[in-house]
Amino acid sequence: MSNPSVLGWPTFHHAKLTPRTAPLGTVAKPLPLIIDSDPGLDDALAIACAVVRPEINLLAVTSVGGNADVHHCTENALRLLHLYGADDVPVAEGAVGPLTGPLERATEVHGEGGLGNTKLPKAPRTVEPEGAVALMARLLEASPEPVAIAPVGPLTNIALLIRSYPHLSPKISHICLMGGSVGEGNSSASAEFNIYADPTAAEIVFNSGLPITMIGLDVTHHATLDRSILDRLKTLPGASAKTAAELLKFSFDRSAAWGQGEKMAIHDAVAVLHFAIPDLVGVARYHVVVDATQGPARGRTIGDANPYRLKRDKLEPNCDVGLTIDSQRFADIMVDIYSKLP
Template identity: 30%
Template sequence: MNKKPLIISTDPGIDDAVALTIALFAKELDVKLIAATWGNVSLEKTLNNALKLETFLGTKVPVVSGAKLPLVKKPIDASEVHGKSGMDGFDFPEPDKGLLVSGLAATKIHEVVANSPEKVTLMQIGPATDFALYFRQYPDDLEKIEELVIMGGAIGRGNYGPYDEYNVSGDPEAAKIVFESGVKIRVAPLELGHQAFVKQDTMDVVKNYGKTGEMLYSILSNLHDGTLSDGLEIYDALAVGMLLAPEMYTFKPAFVAIDTNDSYTYGASVMDFDNFFGKPVNAEIGVSINREQFVDWFAKVLKEADK
């Protein structure tokens, strides 16, 4: 089986750690590079978290330090959700600094894409800053990108503002560049997270998946965004799911515009499914997911990461 070459931009982040664990152990994926960007917490912490997670998992994917700040706006912070470190709840080992590669994230992404014999898939589970910089600096690479899967945006109400979702609102100008790039895009918006949640019975199963299961149970139990009894919304894993089990989703084409005006809707992702704007489709939006399928898939893929 040919593995799909994949580059991940991430801001770990508890749910990022879940998505990374799934991707790193998926037999269908060949993760070539992890770009740690600012986002849920500062770059210093997200970079350290990416290295700590890989050190714990025993994987050897190179990690590059990404953007420290958004392109234009002031950075925002989600430590009230993910804890001060961004991945509170588990005693990770000291990070293996040997996994860290020097250089700019955009340049390292370009090197992977340029040297790949086949098209490369991108996955964005944080703000769009690094991929936006990459697209602007290496526009000739766009034809070598298979697709970009994104966890971000909202069809309706947001979780950072009335209409803006955190990842997009973190760097709206970067998100605008990404959606206007012409790259094939699939999106897992905020609403899918509301549908794809896991409860105590599922996490009790995951907890028994060796050391990895114990780690995931511990950090997810520390996620300050819902409870295990009510159900935890597992947002970032939805992006990996689009690559590994797209049959779980219902997709609908849309033109996505990002509001970068200084207004009450700054950072909103406007998803036009009905051609009101007369603009060509630039993304396939996941509008629903079969929760039973998701829960079964979630437990199955995490078992593959048992150590």
């Protein structure tokens, strides 16, 4: 009879943390950044990070259908920037749905309009008429230095940018995306929502040869806030903090109703903060491919960091993957962000 206390080999490779490859903005030299987003409860907090952090120069917010219909997402971006006192940041509307396959939405999580039950004042600024991909291309062309992109929704717009303007790839310094997982998914057991919503686009992005950091569920499920944050936000004077508390309460209530506890993972903010804070996220180098088939693993980001397999298959790592974060420090950073907003 075998000894049940003797364990066999682990069923997965424990990747070791490695130095980050993503660029860092500084107060002296802020990093030019475009956010491509589907606002979105956690997107609202991600945009706040980009507005406040002095290490980031937010050039634009572009919208994509995902958490809600793209028209709601566009309007949410305009209104959030207005709330945050950043009406000077242009907004352009992007793809309604994926390059191929069915339309996916996360309205059961974010509400039909994307921001729960919150109603924000209308913004004075209107959307840029040229559209998301053309605006990104124009900003890349005009920038005297390469521009970072933080896609925190489905990757449709980014794939279209890469495919339509290949000559501008050298003007993209880094793509730090929120999406994917080397472990379990959330839209399915295999796939995280942003990748699941457009696996074809994700495949184009990961095969592009551009420098990429994947901020997936492996790290964002540790970037959580709980109800204790509400009291901290409510003591802050600005309307932005009160709105953040309202958005978070909606999420906590919904999570509790589903029997999942009273926490919210602030997925998208991690991707933005990675460009501003050098040691917030611990990363490891992986070779990542996307399953864009129609099978049960559709949308899965298959990550391999096993040195033996990579050498055997003559593969090189193609991205950083976020693995670790200090949850308490992250919560403190989010409170600090909203303490600085109107």
